[in-house]
Amino acid sequence: MKCCVGIDLGSTTTKAVILAESGAILGRGITNSRSNYKIACDVALSEGLIGARFALVASALEGSDPAAGSGRALLAELEHGLREQQYRSQLRVLSEVMHRFMAEGDSDALREVVGEILAAMERGAAELFRSGASRKSDFFRDLAGSIYLRLAEEAAKTSPVGFDRLVGLFDKAILDVENRPTDAGNFGRHARAALSRLPEAPAALTRAVEEVAEVTLDLACTVGTGYGRATLPFPKEQIRSEILCHGLGAHAMFPGTRTVLDIGGQDTKAIQVDAEGIVISFQMNDRCAAGCGRYLGYIADEMNLGVQELGPMACRSSRPVRINSTCTVFAGAELRERLSLGEKREDILAGLHRAIILRALSLLARSGGVSDEFTFTGGVAKNPAAVRALRGLIIDNYGEMTLNISPDSIYTGALGAALFARREWLRRGSPGSGEATSDRGAEGGRAA
């Protein structure tokens, strides 16, 4: 079966969106960007393809037994099971690499402690992926890293092996684990393993999994975009700028969109699109990344918080502090000064969010203003404090208007790229175009 793919190689995360021939979204994949772009791209793609296969299983199930209400719940179970299998398979790779790194000259004590930590991680895997469990992140590095650190800290208390040694070993190994291809994308194997652990899997589900595992997903055309697009192994005509991809992606999600704001890790873009999603003007921040996603990362580090904790904390503020600097370094200084003056963390954070949005507003103004409908994309669109500040400032400056934020906003660029890929494929005179392979496409499954 043919599908078209968009890859968005961002500075912090790499995203993939898989489109069916009809243009409907089949799957999405995300991973953290790393030193080896090719692998980041492969991992995001294989995650996206797994998502696509789940979509196929779902549509097969719905077709076979429309009355089966438990189908969706079962599918969710299956997905948890599959994630667990992927996690386990990566844990095995981690263990192998760590043991390899310890081979020469390391003490037995170290080998023993590491072995125990890894075994405990293996034992905890099922709990981590049971349905309803909350995970801080879906990236192996973060997930395994935080558990490893916790276990290492405990182990160091009672063993002669120092915590630093344990952490150093993990840091070295995780790079290796991330930068080598894994078999995490093997849908058939992991799904079968997950199925075998599901009590009473209905025959229809087993059949659907078997069928879907056999389907060949043929990548008819791939287009790359994002910060690292130049490093993607694609020919030039299969590379599109982020501006165009965010414009088209936002248009596909919300066809009424006229202005798009994307706050990414490294840059902020203000984009104007016409009724067809064609970019008519744009502005980008220049050489300084102040006010971009990275700025929030820096603030989070300064405050010893996770990035995703910043927004909710800032939302608790009732008296935001006025912060003027979006220069990352100044903001750090301003932050420490405010803290020393006894200002509340949430008030300072609310001020910082406002400062970022003020800067974005200047770019928006320069790109031609904000028009209804306005769509906010990129990682920062998930941050409630940023959204709140944006909403307020837009109303103050431009009046009431529709502000669109998709829960899948992080995939906007990849979606745009996938739509370009599909156009390219159609342009080349694709066979059998227009045949719907899935009617589930999110965002209304708008074809380009």
Add this chain to the structure above:
Amino acid sequence: MPTPIDPKAPAVSAVCKEDSQLRQKRMIAEHYHRLAGCPGSGEKNAYTFVPGNLTELLRSFDLLPVLPEINALQSAMRGKSREYIAVAEKLGHSEDVCTYVKCDLGMMKSGNVGPTGERLPDPDLLLLSYTGCFTFMKWFEILKEEYSCPVAMLHVPYQADGVVTEEMRRYVVAQLKEKIIPALESVSGRRYDEDRLREMLALSARAEDDLVAVLESAKHRPSPIDAYFGGVYYIGPIFTAFRGTPEAVDYYRTLREEVEERKRLNLGPVTPDGAVDRERFRLVVEGPPNWTSFREFWKMFADEGAVVVASTYTKVGGVYDTGFRHDPSRPLETLADYCMGCYTNLSLPSRVDMLSRYVKDYDADGLLVNSIKSCNSFSAGQLMILREVEKRTGRPGGFIESDLVDPRYFSAANIKNRLESYFQMIEQKRMHAVH
């Protein structure tokens, strides 16, 4: 409708140097050499600025012009500007000050060694023609402290309504007669010789005819020249020391012949990395180029087959394509008109008119603005210009930001990103228009 293009074909072919390029190189080197020899030869010089410069008048007194902006950009192209700017910043000049100024001051403080490696003479006169940029005054105030030589100031009224009136002309001519010419007489020790000036102005007009023909050759498809990156070479002799000289006449004649031949053969412009064989985008560019990464900057365009068919930067010394030519029959009046007509002296509405006309006359895909971080004079109002030209022409505008001679302000990845996006935006619009 644009011709369909094979996107996979390389845009640039082999490198070649044209006769005019070599000739210009020689002319400029000889000029700097002559300047270096001033203390020995007794020749005198005047430091002055490019916009609306009075080269013929200076030359008619046998004074050699020295142009600090040109020295600064030459320093940048030789990779010296970082060091010079650092020297100026040590003296207390802030990061935001026009980097031409800092580069020039740094060069002066580092021994005033010019682009050919020879020391430039101290100024015998600071001739400040004030055309639109306040920074010029401050710049020469600083130089005056250093050199304690006379300063003559020509105040050029701004064309607020987009026209030169008779009063404005009289005002400039009066200054020429009462202030500038006496100052030149006193510094040079020669009497004002109007006949000599007329001869020079006649030579100017001839060179100007050829320059305009060269710049207008870009109306042809494919354009045989790049009117921005290539254009800055073409304006070299006419806006620096050579207007009114037989060398300039010869240079522009040769250049015109070369360009006409390229046009006849349907060849694209020559770039340092080869000729652009496939013209994919035709652009009008507003704003000065970046000099520190000039070649890299140009390559970003050439690699995409983007050719600049008209630019305003090539009009900073003076605007000729609206019909102005130096007129020997009214020497001082024509000099006054020239000063008032230079690009930096035009109002924003006149700039919008000019750019919209360029987009249409040269059948460009759109207007690209290169906004200069440290130049308030050029950069103010550029976004308004962009929007207005977009509105009038219906062609998309693009906006990039860099600097003149400060390498710290040039972010290649950022500029490339924006350029790529802009080119793809044009392409997308084009494809849409076809479907």
